[in-house]
Amino acid sequence: MDYEQFKKQVYRLTHIDLNSYKERQMKRRIDVLMQKNKFHGYDEYVHALKNDKNLYEEFVGFITINVSEFYRNPEQWRILEEEILPDLLKKTNRRLNVWSAACSTGDEPYSLAMLLLDYIPKNNIRILATDLDGKVLNKAQEGIYNFKSMSNLPSKYIDQYFVKIDDKKYQIKNLIKECVRFEQHDLLEDNYPKNFDLIICRNVVIYFTDEAKTKIYQKFNDSMNSDGILFVGSTEQIVNYKELNYDSLKSFFYKKN
Numbered sequence: 001m002d003y004e005q006f007k008k009q010v011y012r013l014t015h016i017d018l019n020s021y022k023e024r025q026m027k028r029r030i031d032v033l034m035q036k037n038k039f040h041g042y043d044e045y046v047h048a049l050k051n052d053k054n055l056y057e058e059f060v061g062f063i064t065i066n067v068s069e070f071y072r073n074p075e076q077w078r079i080l081e082e083e084i085l086p087d088l089l090k091k092t093n094r095r096l097n098v099w100s101a102a103c104s105t106g107d108e109p110y111s112l113a114m115l116l117l118d119y120i121p122k123n124n125i126r127i128l129a130t131d132l133d134g135k136v137l138n139k140a141q142e143g144i145y146n147f148k149s150m151s152n153l154p155s156k157y158i159d160q161y162f163v164k165i166d167d168k169k170y171q172i173k174n175l176i177k178e179c180v181r182f183e184q185h186d187l188l189e190d191n192y193p194k195n196f197d198l199i200i201c202r203n204v205v206i207y208f209t210d211e212a213k214t215k216i217y218q219k220f221n222d223s224m225n226s227d228g229i230l231f232v233g234s235t236e237q238i239v240n241y242k243e244l245n246y247d248s249l250k251s252f253f254y255k256k257n
């Protein structure tokens with residue numbers, strides 16, 4: 001089996017379309033994973049993926065790259081809080097409908113819930129958080145985190161919204177969990193939900209081809225209310241933002257035109 005056939009098999013098995021992920025990088029990552037597990041070719045590996053649940057879960061976790069942390073790139077969260085939110089909240093009458101797309105283990109939507117609670121009441125906050133990988137969504141709902149992933153989070157939020165389990169582990173309180181609804185969603189395949197004032201999509205499109213990226217940004221545009229804001233990751237500036245019907249507000253923040 002060659003890589004083209006492997007991609008087809010993976011699609012059949014997982015519904016993940018590797019054609020939309022940057023090929024050289026993805027192929028190299030898969031080779032490393034196969035070597036680590038001592039498989040010598042795609043045939044052998046696909047056979048094992050069909051029969052071994054642990055191996056399958058490792059594979060999905062590995063190709064989707066689901067590392068995350070609270071307040072990832074704190075400077076950008078500061079810009080969100082000080083320069084983007086005040087205007088946005090004025091326009092929406094202090095209610096916010098948010099989508100954290102490709103949310104991984106929930107660090108991102110939960111960070112947002114904590115920040116928003118400083119400004120608006122809980123009932124005015126609606127956060128939909130989605131990811132392709134069901135396993136990370138289960139972790140998000142469980143809400144137990146290693147302290148390492150919280151090191152950028154302002155300490156006032158740790159004191160207010162977490163219960164310490166032991167030296168390394170903290171559990172997020174229900175008050176924050178209740179602000180977020182988790183759902184499985186594939187950015188490459190599924191219909192997009194609508195009517196958002198803010199969409200956060202960070203550290204996932206870097207793995208996609210330019211064509212796939214453009215489609216995603218167009219669909220996000222359609223999913224937003226007028227003047228909606230798109231918040232992207234720190235290496236994900238949108239070069240063709242004008243064509244896609246956005247204004248650039250600040251690096252990493254785009255407004256629907």
Ligand SMILES: C[S@@+](CC[C@H](N)C(=O)[O-])C[C@H]1O[C@@H](n2cnc3c(N)ncnc32)[C@H](O)[C@@H]1O
Binds near residue numbers: 068185187203
């Ligand atoms: C590196 S994490 C980013 C998490 C978070 N947004 C952040 O910046 O910390 C990338 C996430 O994208 C998800 N992902 C990969 N391909 C996807 C797809 N086609 N649709 C939705 N989510 C996807 C992965 O499962 C993973 O949880």
